[in-house]
Amino acid sequence: MxxxxxxxxxxxxxxxxxxxxxxxxxxxxxxxxxxxxxxxxxxxxxxxxxxxxxxxxxxxxxxxxxxxxxxxxxxxxxxxxxxxxxxxxxxxxxxxxxxxxxxxxxxxxxxxxxxxxxxxxxxxxxxxxxxxxxxxxxxxxxxxxxxxxxxxxxxxxxxxxxxxxxxxxxxxxxxxxxxxxxxxxxxxxxxxxxxxxxxxxxxxxxxxxxxxxxxxxxxDRYGTDTLRVKVEGNGFDARTIPGVEKVTDFGKLQELRISPQTDTQDVLAELMKCGRVTHFELTTPSLHDIFVRIARPEPQDVVPGAARETAHA
Amino acid sequence: MRKMIVVAVREYQAAVKSKAFLMTLVAMPILWGGSIVVQMAMRNKVDTKDKRIAVVDYTDHLYDAVAAAAQVRNEKDIFEGEGADRKQVKPRFLVERVDPRGDDAAKARLALSERVRKADSKEIMAFVVIGADVIRPGPDPANASIDYHSNSPTYDDIQHWIAGPLNERVQQLRLQAANLDAGIVAAATKRVPVANLGLVSRDEAGNITEAEKTNELANIFVPMGLMMLMLMVVMVGASPLVQSVLEEKTLRIAEVLLGSVPPFQLMMGKLVGMVGVSLTIVTVYLVGAFYAIHQAGFGSFFPAHIVWWFVIFQSLAVLMYGSLFIAVGAAVSDMKEAQSLVTPVMLIAVSPMFVWINVVKEPSSSFALAMSLIPPATPMLMTIRQAVPPGIPTWQPLLGILLVLLTTVACVFAAGRIFRVGILMQGKGAKVGEMMRWVLRG
Structure with missing residues (x-):
């Protein structure tokens, strides 16, 4: 009820x-x-x-x-x-x-x-x-x-x-x-x-x-498109890795959003070239991330069911 | 109904428990009473410095009378109290004679004016020119007048005083010239006083009672006091509603309240609470006044017979004006905006003050009746008319109550609609046109 x-x-x-x-x-x-x-x-x-x-x-x-x-x-x-x-x-x-x-x-x-x-x-x-x-x-x-x-x-x-x-x-x-x-x-x-x-x-x-x-x-609607990684060593830029669409840097941890066809093994291999990988986790996006994707959409963001324009004075 | 009472009780407590309420309750009589006391105390606090006056007497017969009167005044009239308490409360008037001969008249006045302009305490403050034909007016009216010249147009004590001895002496001289005895003329022209009495009636034993001497002052002060009390109750009791509604609106309390109480009940609760506040004020003041009047020995002037009418009218006034104040509070977004809408309501509330004196003098006139049946003015003016003996026919206050009641219902209804919409509006205040639309469309 x-x-x-x-x-x-x-x-x-x-x-x-x-x-x-x-x-x-x-x-x-x-x-x-x-x-x-x-x-x-x-x-x-x-x-x-x-x-x-x-x-x-x-x-x-x-x-x-x-x-x-x-x-x-x-x-x-x-x-x-x-x-x-x-x-x-x-x-x-x-x-x-x-x-x-x-x-x-x-x-x-x-x-x-x-x-x-x-x-x-x-x-x-x-x-x-x-x-x-x-x-x-x-x-x-x-x-x-x-x-x-x-x-x-x-x-x-x-x-x-x-x-x-x-x-x-x-x-x-x-x-x-x-x-x-x-x-x-x-x-x-x-x-x-x-x-x-x-x-x-x-x-x-x-x-x-x-x-x-x-x-x-x-x-589930967003799928498992997020990688949480920790890589030791400095000066690495995950954005250069093919298939990575967006990087959110939390300091000690980086969240990478990968495109649907990307093989996570390839990303891991690329990361290992940059330094020692201490954490590698394939996960769904957090609510925070989903919120930001909807409320501050970037060109590559595809928001299911939210691609509308409202008359907003 | 129960919720309305819960709101009313809170509203009453919030108003009565506040320091501001106690302050007003105490301060109002102190302010009013105090202003009278201060005026009494300040009455004699005038400058007692000597005032010098020059007198140019073209008749040659009047100066002595002025000088003699000034001497009497300076020795007796300017003092108050006896023995050790005797003290000077008014300035001495020192007159000096100026010889009219020699210069021509215009030049003489100019010279005296220059002396006044020096504004020196040793110099004259004013001068009086007594025309040559004052005692026996001739063809030229300019010569038959007494002119008072000064540079202080608002100070008229000298002018008023000097008219006394001069006229007395002129009369004396004129009577002498006509060979009439001053004593006989005074006796013959003595004015007879007219006493102000009530009506004669028959007591229980069948004897005709003597008419009581009416006290004109009491008959004006009692209605005035009641009117002021009612006005004050409306101001103190109803106007805080603006602030109260505004607080609920800006602090979003209204949203919580409306989740529990329908808007009309909420508003009625606030109004009933305020009627309670006003009754508290009235009780305090009426009991106080009753006590004070009895102590002073004027018990018979206490208008006990109209107290109930007063209570009914003032409760209606609080409801009527209170609902308007609630509408104002709901329609605006801050106190500054509220002021511009409160002012017209206040003006309507004080409007009976403009006609009250005519109403007191002739409470039974058709003018007084008409005025007292205009609902916004009814509570005050009807009370005034009832307070003046012998009162008015009972149908008149009853009709007044009916009309005020209808107006109050209309006000409460309109205010309820404005309240319902306005209380949830945030950010900006409503325009008068908008408010009218809310009232009409609901």
Whole structure:
């Protein structure tokens, strides 16, 4: 069963098309990751799922938790907007209580306390929001989105601004939400997070869907065209090797993209001429690489299903 | 409904718990009361340096009277207090006689003007020229006037003072010339005061009670106080809504709120919260005023009979203006933009101030009735009319409430539509035309 179903939905602001003929389905109990460059339509789509924005009139439709109603107010949905979203002058405990009550939650006292403890915020419960660091405010906001045990949680860039420790705390909380039966949709710029956490990944670029599926299915579309190599010795240029289309230098490690007909043995032989090969791995492209191929296409990049031009004002 | 109350409670607490609210609550009476106290204290803080006045008397009969009056004034009138507390609160007027003969009149005035222009404390500050025909006006009116010359046109104390002794003396001389006794004439021309009384009524025992002397001052101050209180409540209670909505908008709190509460309920919650805030203010001030008036012994002037009307009207005013402020907050993107839209709303709110004095003087006139039935002005003007004895027929405030209620519903409805669209707009503010479109199309 799908918690969110979007079919052929378009949203324009004036002459600018933010989202164009978009369709997607979020299965119940999944973690669904939105990726895409800034301004590509992620937040607009999330807001449409929230029903804060309504799509342009037309054949498209949005069904959330089995309903197609027009108002945003829904106690079964929790939402964390991109950054901010908290009253600065309110105390942490009061604002959580307020959001819990707004969602029709009655036993909020214990919930607030247990969430604060879990997020390591107990000491800050009676401080005003304006006294919190960015990371702490982000955690408070997360609690406010999930305090009422929503069936569907929509998080707009929840990991932005968190240090690794807090990011782990938040990740665990999200995973536990899924374990308890909630469906989570979140957007992120952190490809590693998306790779590790999401059951399904959805990429939107210039208002259009370019990727949608499991990480494996997405990577399969690109095939095993990537070599990760470590070569000792200096001054070697992998770009001179026949069949290598692109080199991404990570310093200690180089990622080579090879053309489909190239024999990896030939590449290895060429590399061995340059120096001592300590690492040689044939692999699928990382999500990061796929993202960059779509969002910053180079002449040799062939992006399946993404070779479109959108009216982008 | 429950969510609306949750919003209202938060809004109320956010407003009442803020330091700014307490400051306003305390500062307002201090500012108003303080300005009166300061004015009283400053009343006598005038320059007490001697002021010299030259008098050119072409009649030759009037200077002595001025000199004598100045002496009396300098010895008695310019002091306040008794014994050790006695202190000078006004400047002495020192008059000097200038001989009118010799130079021609124009030259004499020029010479005196030059002396005034020197602006020297030892020199004269002004001079008075008394025409030759002042006592018995002749064919030339120029000779029958008294001219006061000075270089300080806003300082009129000397001019006002000198008119007294001069006219008194002129009258005396004219009566003498006509062989009339000054005492008899004074008695004959004495003005009779007209007392301002209420109406006579019959008490329970059937006796006719005497009419009470009305206190004109109280009858003006009570309505004025109520009007100011209502205006203040609208300013303090409703205008923070602009900021509150703007905060929710810019901090994306609105998106979270709208995910829980339908927009209309959210707006109503904010309005109800603000009505609560305004009632708090009113309670504090009315109880304070009641206590103060009783302590001062003017208990009977406290308008207890219209307190409920006042509460109803001010709640409606907060709803009516509050919804407009909410619409403004939702339509703009920053405080600076908000100012330009808040100003017209404020102007409408203070508009009753332009006609209130006419309404107080004749609360039953058709002008007052018409004015008080224009909804934006109704809360204040209707209250004023009710506060002036004997009050007005009950159907009038009831009709007023009905009209204000209809207007409030229209405002809330329109504001709700602007709010719904505007609260999610980011980046730029809406133009008035755009807002009208939102209202009409929904």
């Amino acid at each position: 799908n918690v969110v179903e979007i079919e052929n939905v378009t949203k324009t602001f004036g002459r600018f098309t933010a989202v164009n003929a978009l369709s997607l389905a979020v299965p119940k109990g999944s973690i669904y990751g939105f990726i895409g460059p800034n301004g590509s339509g992620k937040t607009t789509t999330l807001r449409m799922i929230m029903r804060i924005y309504h799509p342009d009139p037309g054949p498209g439709r949005i069904r959330v938790l089995g309903e197609t109603k027009q108002t945003a107010a829904d106690d079964r949905v929790g939402y964390l907007p991109e950054e901010r979203g908290l009253y600065k002058k309110m105390k942490v405990r009061d604002i959580l209580r307020f959001y819990a009550e707004l969602k029709g939650c009655r036993d909020f006292k214990d919930r607030v306390n247990s969430w604060l403890e879990r997020m390591g915020l107990s000491e800050w419960a009676d401080k005003k929001v304006e006294a919190l660091s960015k990371g702490m405010a982000q955690k408070v906001q997360f609690i406010s989105a999930v305090i009422a045990d929503p069936e569907l949680v929509i998080l707009d860039e929840p990991f932005t601004g968190l240090d690794p420790v807090n990011a782990d705390v938040l990740r665990d909380a999200v995973l536990e939400l899924r374990k308890n039966g909630s469906t989570v949709i979140f957007s992120t710029h952190d490809m590693a997070v998306a790779e590790r956490m999401c059951d399904l990944i959805f990429m939107i670029y210039k208002g259009e869907k370019v990727l949608d599926g499991t990480l494996e299915s997405i990577q």
